[in-house]
Amino acid sequence: MRTDPKDWTERSRELSQLLAKSGLGDRAAFAQLYERTSSHLFGVVLRINRDRAQAEDVLQEVYVNVWRAAQSFDAAQSQPLTWLTSIARNRAIDSLRRRQAEPQTQPAPLSGEGDEDKNVYDDVADTTTPGPLALLSQASDARALGRCMQGLSAQQRQSVALAFYDGLSHAEVAERMRQPLGTVKSWVRRALLALKTCLDGAVVRDLQAE
Numbered sequence: 001m002r003t004d005p006k007d008w009t010e011r012s013r014e015l016s017q018l019l020a021k022s023g024l025g026d027r028a029a030f031a032q033l034y035e036r037t038s039s040h041l042f043g044v045v046l047r048i049n050r051d052r053a054q055a056e057d058v059l060q061e062v063y064v065n066v067w068r069a070a071q072s073f074d075a076a077q078s079q080p081l082t083w084l085t086s087i088a089r090n091r092a093i094d095s096l097r098r099r100q101a102e103p104q105t106q107p108a109p110l111s112g113e114g115d116e117d118k119n120v121y122d123d124v125a126d127t128t129t130p131g132p133l134a135l136l137s138q139a140s141d142a143r144a145l146g147r148c149m150q151g152l153s154a155q156q157r158q159s160v161a162l163a164f165y166d167g168l169s170h171a172e173v174a175e176r177m178r179q180p181l182g183t184v185k186s187w188v189r190r191a192l193l194a195l196k197t198c199l200d201g202a203v204v205r206d207l208q209a210e
Contacts, residue, residue, distance in 0.1 A: 008079060011036075015080035016073075023071035030067055037081065038063070041088040048092035049099075057185070058095045061169055062088045098171050148198035156191035159184055 008016070015036065021029035041062055046055045065087055073083055149157055155177075162173045174184040 012079050012081065015084075016075050019066075019070050019073045019080050019083075022067065023073065030070075033066070034063055037084055040081070041084060044085055044088045045092040045095075048089065049095050051099075054095055054099070055092070057170055058091050059088075060163075061095075062091050064163070065091065095169075098169065148195050151198060152191050152194060153187075155179075156187045156194075159187045160191045160195070163188055 015033065018029045018033040018036070022033055038059065042055065042059050045058045045062070046052065049055050049058060062084075066084065069087070073080065077083075078086075149160075152160070158177065159173050162168045162176055163170065168176065170185050170188065171181055173188070174181040177184060
């Protein structure tokens with residue numbers, strides 16, 4: 001449905017500007033876009049896929065796709081939130097299809113720390129604070145990100161790189177790495193928490209240095 005940007009609300013115009021800047025590689029604009037839309041898009045995903053942990057995984061996939069496709073947003077075709085919602089809905093539907101195709105098994109906890117893994121992931125996926133993807137977007141210093149990545153295990157670095165830089169789903173990462181899905185999810189969860197802590201510290205140090 002074609003729209004006239006002149007008739008948009010102030011919020012729609014702001015989101016359109018953030019998308020345009022994101023399409024040019026502006027990570028700060030992308031972080032703002034995440035903060036302004038993540039709660040809404042998480043609700044969209046959760047209405048389709050009611051498994052909260054899976055919905056949080058899907059939300060991360062959504063923003064990876066938004067970052068990669070921001071340049072393709074056309075204000076003459078749809079409003080920004082409509083475009084974002086369409087991406088979220090499609091990814092959520094895809095997640096249900098993947099779930100139906102997977103063997104219905106419960107991954108075993110690693111090292112007897114199943115409860116710890118659950119709490120770690122809950123912390124990483126907290127939608128009330130900037131998530132790991134937002135923190136990655138805010139990290140303008142590539143050297144800081146490189147230092148943080150070096151603190152991960154080889155498996156964690158590879159799984160995060162495939163998920164965030166190549167835009168693969170967790171199921172696709174597991175297939176690429178030839179590892180059980182539960183193991184890959186655990187690697188990614190732990191890696192994201194470590195990166196979140198490390199990059200958060202780097203952002204604070206940058207602010208103090210200004």
